Amino acid sequence: MPTELGRLRLLEEFLEPITTAALERTGIETRWRCLDLGAGAGGVARWLGKRCPDGQVIAADIDVKFLTAEGNVDVREFDARTDDFAPGSFDLIHTRAMLMHLPERVELVSRLRSWLTPGGWLVATDPTGFTSASSPYPEWRRLMDAFWTLMTAHGGDPLWGRQRLARTIAESGFAEVDMAIHTVVVGGGGPADRFWRAFFSQVGPRMVDLALLTPDDLAAGVALLDEPSFFDSPDAFVTVWGRRPG
Numbered sequence: 001m002p003t004e005l006g007r008l009r010l011l012e013e014f015l016e017p018i019t020t021a022a023l024e025r026t027g028i029e030t031r032w033r034c035l036d037l038g039a040g041a042g043g044v045a046r047w048l049g050k051r052c053p054d055g056q057v058i059a060a061d062i063d064v065k066f067l068t069a070e071g072n073v074d075v076r077e078f079d080a081r082t083d084d085f086a087p088g089s090f091d092l093i094h095t096r097a098m099l100m101h102l103p104e105r106v107e108l109v110s111r112l113r114s115w116l117t118p119g120g121w122l123v124a125t126d127p128t129g130f131t132s133a134s135s136p137y138p139e140w141r142r143l144m145d146a147f148w149t150l151m152t153a154h155g156g157d158p159l160w161g162r163q164r165l166a167r168t169i170a171e172s173g174f175a176e177v178d179m180a181i182h183t184v185v186v187g188g189g190g191p192a193d194r195f196w197r198a199f200f201s202q203v204g205p206r207m208v209d210l211a212l213l214t215p216d217d218l219a220a221g222v223a224l225l226d227e228p229s230f231f232d233s234p235d236a237f238v239t240v241w242g243r244r245p246g
């Protein structure tokens with residue numbers, strides 16, 4: 001979709017402080033070999049490339065059209081469901097807003113562990129939809145419910161971040177596991193508003209086609225983003241980090 005690069009850049013803009021804080025928490029070193037899996041528009045991979053000037057970064061994605069190799073950042077076309085890296089290839093693996101979409105996510109976390117060197121870190125972030133049910137805006141609830149239903153129909157799990165991400169990482173043999181949650185605020189015209197507006201311009205017609213909401217519901221939900229008094233929270237981002245023992 002022509003709006004996709006803009007949407008990915010907005011996602012990068014509002015998640016950058018959360019992600020870089022989590023990556024710094026690992027004690028990241030300049031010589032580390034890093035993987036950004038599902039690298040999207042490449043913002044995190046570029047940050048890792050600069051942060052690890054004596055190391056190497058692979059930006060891997062099933063769709064590499066927005067990724068360019070530069071400096072110590074290489075690009076790899078890679079399907080996380082079926083492709084593999086050699087055991088012990090990385091000191092750090094980052095993946096964001098990808099696991100929740102893949103039905104194979106639990107098994108994939110074990111494979112991520114095998115790609116890490118002993119002592120290597122996994123940092124994984126996924127949104128979780130638990131805040132929309134308590135929204136005071138019925139129009140916003142209808143919009144978000146339709147979106148989470150669409151995601152579920154495509155094999156995604158809207159609650160994976162809160163309900164399973166940390167547990168899966170801990171049960172997959174990681175140590176020093178911990179979790180942080182950052183709630184997203186919409187309203188006030190910030191990057192999250194611009195993200196959701198771009199996103200609903202992409203998925204809105206599909207949700208209407210599938211009768212998950214009416215065209216009027218779609219318009220009423222999106223119109224809230226123009227109301228100066230509208231402030232709410234559609235979701236939160238759950239970040240979990242853990243270390244391969246050894």
Ligand SMILES: C[S@@+](CC[C@H](N)C(=O)[O-])C[C@H]1O[C@@H](n2cnc3c(N)ncnc32)[C@H](O)[C@@H]1O
Binds near residue numbers: 039098101
């Ligand atoms: C919502 S975007 C997130 C992009 C980036 N991680 C970020 O947070 O800015 C999800 C990304 O995962 C990628 N992706 C989806 N399925 C994948 C798969 N099976 N293997 C590798 N990448 C995949 C998509 O192409 C897309 O770039």
